[in-house]
Amino acid sequence: MDKKICLDTDLCIEIIKGNPLVESFIEDFWEFAVFISSVTVFELFLRETDIGQVKNFVDCFNVLDFDEFCAVKASDIFKELKKRGKLVDFRDIFIAASSINYGCELATFNLKHFENIKELKLVNPAKN
Numbered sequence: 001m002d003k004k005i006c007l008d009t010d011l012c013i014e015i016i017k018g019n020p021l022v023e024s025f026i027e028d029f030w031e032f033a034v035f036i037s038s039v040t041v042f043e044l045f046l047r048e049t050d051i052g053q054v055k056n057f058v059d060c061f062n063v064l065d066f067d068e069f070c071a072v073k074a075s076d077i078f079k080e081l082k083k084r085g086k087l088v089d090f091r092d093i094f095i096a097a098s099s100i101n102y103g104c105e106l107a108t109f110n111l112k113h114f115e116n117i118k119e120l121k122l123v124n125p126a127k128n
Contacts, residue, residue: 003032006099008108009043025125037064037098064098073097086116096120
C-alpha cells in the first residue's frame with residue numbers, strides 16, 4: 001500500500017451526497033490508504049443538517065492531524081503563494097500542507113485552488 005490519497009472536502013461532500021459520478025473513482029482507490037484532513041472534518045461539520053451522516057462518513061477514515069509541522073508547512077505555502085499573487089483560502093492551504101506532510105496525493109475537483117502549490121501532487125477524480 002504505497003500510495004496515499006487525501007480526499008479534499010469537495011470530494012467528501014459529493015460522496016456523502018451519494019453522487020454516482022464519484023463512485024467509480026472511490027472504487028479505484030480503495031486499494032490505497034485513503035485519508036481526510038482534520039480541516040476537512042471541520043468543514044464537513046459546519047453543515048446544518050445530516051450531522052449523523054457526516055459523523056458516519058468521518059468514522060470511515062483515518063484523519064490527518066493539523067499539527068505543528070503542518071502549520072509550519074502551511075506558513076511556507078502561504079508566503080510563496082502571496083509572493084506570486086496566487087493566494088487561496090487558508091483552509092485549502094491547511095489541507096495542502098497536511099497532504100504534503102503526510103506524503104499524500106490530494107484528490108479534489110477544485111484543481112484551481114491547489115494547482116499553484118509546488119510540492120502538492122493532485123489527483124483529479126473526474127479523470128479516473
